[in-house]
Amino acid sequence: MILTLTPNPALDLTYRIDALQPGETHRVSAGPARAGGKGINVARVLHTQGFPVRAVLTAGGATGAQVVADLQESGIAHEAVPVGSPTRRTIAVVEDGDGTTTLLSESGAALSEDERARLHAAVQSPLPIASCLVISGSLPAGFPPEEIAAMVASSRSRGIPVIVDTSGPALLAAAAAGADLLKPNAAELAEATGERDLAAGAQALLDLGADTVLVSLGEEGMLAAHSASAWTRAALPRVLRGNPTGAGDAGVAAAAMLLAQGAPTAADLLRAATSWSAAAVLMPLAGEISRTHRELAVEVALHPYPDSEERP
Amino acid sequence: MILTLTPNPALDLTYRIDALQPGETHRVSAGPARAGGKGINVARVLHTQGFPVRAVLTAGGATGAQVVADLQESGIAHEAVPVGSPTRRTIAVVEDGDGTTTLLSESGAALSEDERARLHAAVQSPLPIASCLVISGSLPAGFPPEEIAAMVASSRSRGIPVIVDTSGPALLAAAAAGADLLKPNAAELAEATGERDLAAGAQALLDLGADTVLVSLGEEGMLAAHSASAWTRAALPRVLRGNPTGAGDAGVAAAAMLLAQGAPTAADLLRAATSWSAAAVLMPLAGEISRTHRELAVEVALHPYPDSEERP
Structure with a gap:
């Protein structure tokens, strides 16, 4: 069972319109209202691909009740820690x-110390039977990065691989605690490490203690940087059009699937993460991937990094 | 007690942002989630001004539960007819x-015949003790205009004044049923009557059977057209900046207050409706009016319509 933690989940509302025109009134159909947040997206992808998962999250207020109802309806095993503040919303206008x-993303309310302790316990309790722990997404206001580091360390001490996909100080704390895999995008990497150069940023996280850093590069694929082996960049030879929301989460889901089964090669990791990511772009909603991911995996091209093109 | 019917209520979400940029992600604070829809806005204005009201509406799903919870919290007397489909949302980005x-306005789901019958009963039951009936806002998909006409006729037969603020065929049906006051804006008037000319459009509704047509003209104030007396246009001598959402509803609330007390003069009606409307523009959320409405009422200028400026 792959355990996912979403410290700052959301009720995701999605609207489709002709064109968004600031200042105007747009008549829209009521779109889907789904449980969202990166860790939940990861759990959804794994669940729809047939892998056992357990999603840990917080839930508060009417919006939290809608998040939990959607997880139940989707059949995704979950534990929602009740909290006092309402679960935030995100609104996507496609x-x-x-x-x-265009995205409106509410910031999440702070958790009380007691709520944080119960969230921690909700992760600890099923951890012994987990094959991988995924901590994904933003943190509520005031959430201490040290608590993310403590979860990483606890999982590592049991020999359970940990993936962390977050930003800022919590990303650095997860690296220092020895996370198996970090998955920042290029902007998050630069912001957290202060390094403008991609390679320097990835190296900074490896130096802190991370084993592998997978940097998502949008249309340009992914870079896998390792502490103990050569680096590799993966990309599809063509650009896919679609909805990039949740593409990174699908890549994390693929990585979790492989880490749960043992120590994957960099090539396997990149091929799976890149093709699941690309397959997510082809789907309208976050948390889903197209059935063509197997065909896409064959198309993924792997290059040493830096290769001749990237040399100055 | 002033009775308001909102056939197509909404959960109104409001966000404040620096600037809306299509294609971008905007971090926002969780804004207010309030009971909305024109009839509810009218009830809210009257309630906050100290007039007894009763708001009749439908409510379904998690969003309907949030609408009802907000009405309870606001202390607005209400009867929410439970319906199967979730209450729609509107999202305002200010x-x-x-x-x-910028507004996203979900269309409301159709009501079943049984749900419509229960909504009708929820209006009929308190009607004998109402001093005025206000039917306000859009109709759910497939709602027969004849049912609006039947409510107007039922109220008229009891000698209870009726105000209708809606659009399309239901506006025409309300006129034909003898509504005391209709409150279209200029675009709704043109669309419903097919008359491009303001005066011809208002005259068409009077010819159908309406007693008074109050046409809201935005910054240019309001026109009051009567079947049996001279027409008058009202305007403030200055343009107020603010949030026009709900300004028309505040004008309807003022008209309901006066109609509930007897047959107002055109001057009293216009002065109250124009000043409450303007006072709503000064407030951040629909359903509220600024305390300055008394000062604004003194500023309202009344002109015969058409006056010399408007003659060709």
Whole structure:
């Protein structure tokens, strides 16, 4: 069972419109209202691909009740820690045609010390039977990075691989605690490490203690940087059009699947993460991947990094 | 007690942001989630001004539960008819600075015949003790205009004044049923009557059977057209900046207050409706009016319509 933690889940509302015109009134159909947040997206992808999962999250207020109802309806095993503040919403407005997506993302309310302790316990309790722990997404206001580090260390001490996909000080804390895999995008990597250069940023996280850093590069694929082996960049030879929301989460889901089964090669890791990511772009909602991911995996091209093109 | 019917209520979400940029991600604070829809806005204005009200509406799903919870918290007497489909949402994105407001307005799901019958009963039951009936806002998909006409006729037959603020065929049906006051804006008037000319459109509704047509003209104030007396236009001598959402509803609330007390003069009606409308523009959320409405009422200028300026 792959255990996912979503410290700052959301009720995701999605609307499709012709074109978003600031200042105007847009008549829209009521779109889907789904449980969201990166860890839940990871759990959804794994669940729909037939892998056993357990999603740990917080839930508060009417929006939290809707998140829990959606997880139940989706059949995703979960434990929702009740909290006092309402679960936040995200609102995605997707334009027909080119799929331009405008997002309003509410910040999550702070958790009390007691709520944080219960969230920690909700992760600890099933951890002994987990094959991988995934901690994904933003943190509520005031959430101490040390608590993420403590979860990473606890999982590592049991020999259970840990993936962390977050940003800022918590990303650094997860690296220092020895996370098996970190998955920042290029902007998050630069922001957390202060290194403008991609390679320098990845190296900084490896130096702190991370084993592998997978940097998602959007249309340009992914870079896998390792502490003990050569680096590799993966990309599809063509650009896919669609909805990039949740593409990174699908890549994390693929990595979790492989780490849960043992120590994957860099090539296997990149091929799976890149193809699941790309297969997510082809689907309208976060947490789903297209059945074509197997065909896409064959298309993934792997290059040493830096290769001749990337040398100055 | 003033009775309001909101056939198509909404959960209104409001976000304040710097500037809405299509294609971008915007971090926002969780804003207010309030009971909305024109009839509820009218009830809220009257309630906050100290007039007894009763708001009749439908409510379904988690969003309907949030609408009812907000009405309870606001202390607005209400009867929510339970329906199967979730209550719709509206999402308002208000930009700091000039207050540019972008609206996403979900269409409401159709009601079953049984649900419509229960909504009708929820209006009929308190009607004998009402001093005025206000039917306000859009109709759910497939709602027969004849049912609005039947409510108007039922109220008229008891000598209870009726105000209808809706659009399309239901506006025409309300006129034909002898509504005391209709409150379209200029675009709704043109769309419903097929008359591009303001005066011709208002005259068409009077010819159908309405007693008074109050046409809201935005910054240019209001026109009051009567079947049996001279027409008058009212305006403030200055333009107020703010949030126009709910301004028309505040005008309807003022008209309901006066109709509930007897047959107002055109001057009293216009002065109250224009000043409450303007006072709503000064407030951040629909359903509230500024305390300055008394000062604004003194500023309202009344002109015969058409006056010399408006003659060709």
